[in-house]
Amino acid sequence: MDTKRVITEVLEDLVDKELKQFIWQLCNGVTPDTEPISRAKLQTSDREVVVDCVVTQYSDNAGKIAVQALRNMKQNELAKRLELKLQEVSSVQQPVQEDTRNAPEPMELQPIQADWHRPHSITACSQQFKHTLLTQERxxxxxxxxxxxxxxxxxxxxxxxxxxxxxxxxxxxxxxxxxxxxxxxxxxxxxxxxxxxxxxxxxxxxxxxxxxxxxxxxxxxxxxxxxxxxxxxxxxxxxxxxxxxxxxxxxxxxxxxxxxxxxxxxxxxxxxxxxxxxxxxxxxxxxxxxxxxxxxxHEGGVYVHDSVPESDSWVHREKDFACFxxxxxxxxxxxxxxxxxxxxxxxxxxxxxxxxxxxxxxxxxxxxxxxxxxPHFTQKWKLLPCIERTTLVKTFYLFPGL
Structure with a gap:
């Protein structure tokens, strides 16, 4: 299974002490609403066994749980790398149509974490991706x-x-x-x-x-x-x-x-x-x-009377309209x-x-x-950046690293 493989590959970068911290996270609940894994199942230093336990316990949420565990350990660079690898796995799998109205937000669109730090490096573009674009959409x-x-x-x-x-x-x-x-x-x-x-x-x-x-x-x-x-x-x-x-x-x-x-x-x-x-x-x-x-x-938010049930009554002053x-x-x-x-x-x-x-x-x-x-911006304090006065007539790719 690809999810198991990519999680295992990322965990290979943890030294033994860090792997023990990762296991501790799993045994104590990665988040308040996450069911812990039994300590008896995780009495091991074998990364593949640990990953098997994570996938068995959390099924489709295994990758997300592993990412959050790494974040809890302040292993932000590994967490980001795992996110990207999981996205690549997801992109090649056959999509399944389902009701997504209450589905969790995609990892790549989640807000920055409180402990965010600038990445150590920028993800490089592949030669194949650049060549394909320049050939097909020149x-x-x-x-x-x-x-x-x-x-x-x-x-x-x-x-x-x-x-x-x-x-x-x-x-x-x-x-x-x-x-x-x-x-x-x-x-x-x-x-x-x-x-x-x-x-x-x-x-x-x-x-x-x-x-x-x-x-x-x-x-x-x-x-x-x-x-x-x-x-x-x-x-x-x-x-x-x-x-x-x-x-x-x-x-x-x-x-x-x-x-x-x-x-x-x-x-x-x-x-x-x-x-x-x-x-x-x-x-x-x-x-x-x-x-x-x-x-x-203006603080950026306006109060909406008789708002839709279960929605935030404070909403962005402008939103969903099509220099940065x-x-x-x-x-x-x-x-x-x-x-x-x-x-x-x-x-x-x-x-x-x-x-x-x-x-x-x-x-x-x-x-x-x-x-x-x-989540930093609640009630009347809202922040939404604005794309405006844009007149690009072609698509602009940065091709980092090439």
Whole structure:
């Protein structure tokens, strides 16, 4: 049985002490609602016997239980590897039609665990997968400029420390570290800036658009992370831009609502600086823009009266509507002061484990799906990232590792 094989293969990486910890998990119940396995059955150091017991006890849930046991042991990398292997097994099995309304959420769409850490490596794309795509769908895919992995430059701007200490973005250094790691792992040369004013952000994007390296590149990323807000025609949070409507802006590090209210950078200027007129070197090449910033003061949830039985009365302000931004217009973005922004963590996690088989729009949609169900956000506090102003005319695969 393939499930037994892949679980056994992963457990081979546990030393004897760690295997005993794994067995302890099984004997004491991996989760509160999981029936423990009898200690008498697990008096062994034979991994195949242990796996036989897991499959016999938990049947179709054996893989999920094994993954959770590894997570409980803080073996997050092994847990993720087992998840991926189980998904591969599942993908080649004949699907069975059944009532799935109450089925558990697929493992690949589950929220990030509380003990999440950045993966040690990115899953590489297979040569066969890339060759098949470039052969069968060549006219529908953005083609790499070289036979190796994607080639291009990336701009990473992170504002962490502000003149007003109340605005300091504790934990954002983790976002910077994680995004630099991801972009580098994807093959991009990263130009990094920290703690810029609004004018300095604008200058950095303009200068980046003029880089000669873009002529030989096949794509680019621009990532901007700071505080932000939004002006809209229903009334702006900041009244200093009354002539502008429906515009997202990023706060510079010298921003102050009264003393320096115009230290901002408008997000839509990024599209202007990188468009065909101002950056002809990137014509016909994907330009991916990621923005981690608030877009207003709304908590993100609204209370629905007479809601459907057994549903959450607090729902996302907008959902199920067909640049990638960390939150919806008018809604606050959330960040852990220890681990960084949830949006960035999900991007790093999803790209690291799925970019080898999915195009970028699929990766974005998977991030949205996972964050929609994140238990950190309950009642009126909701966080849902937003795919918008997207004009890709072909499918963009990153082909990591090739």
């Amino acid at each position: 006219n529908d895919i953005y083609l790499p400029t070289s036979r190796s992995q994607r080639k291009g430059s990336a701009l990473l701007i992170t504002n962490i420390e502000f003149d007003n200490p109340e605005y300091n973005r504790y934990g954002a250094d983790k976002d910077e570290e994680n995004m630099e790691w991801l972009l580098t792992a994807l093959g991009y040369s990263v130009e990094k800036h920290r703690n810029l004013s609004g004018n300095e952000i604008n200058r950095a994007v303009v200068n980046f658009s003029k880089r000669s390296e873009h002529r030989a590149s096949d794509s680019t990323f621009v990532v901007i992370m700071s505080h932000g807000d939004r002006i809209d025609n229903r009334g702006a949070t900041f009244c200093h831009f009354t002539k502008d409507v429906n515009r997202d802006f990023i706060l510079g590090v010298h921003y102050h609502p009264f003393q320096n209210p115009k230290d901002v950078y408008f997000v839509d200027d990024t599209f202007t600086h990188l468009n065909s007129e101002n950056c002809p070197a990137l014509i016909d090449k994907p330009k991916i823009i990621l923005i981690q910033a608030c877009r207003g003061k 931004m960390s939150t919806l217009p008018g809604v606050v973005a959330y960040r852990s002061e220890v681990d960084g922004s949830y949006f960035i963590s999900y991007i790093v996690d999803e790209f690291s484990t799925s970019a080898h088989k999915h195009d970028i729009m699929k990766l974005f949609s998977k991030v949205v799906s996972r964050m929609a169900n994140d």
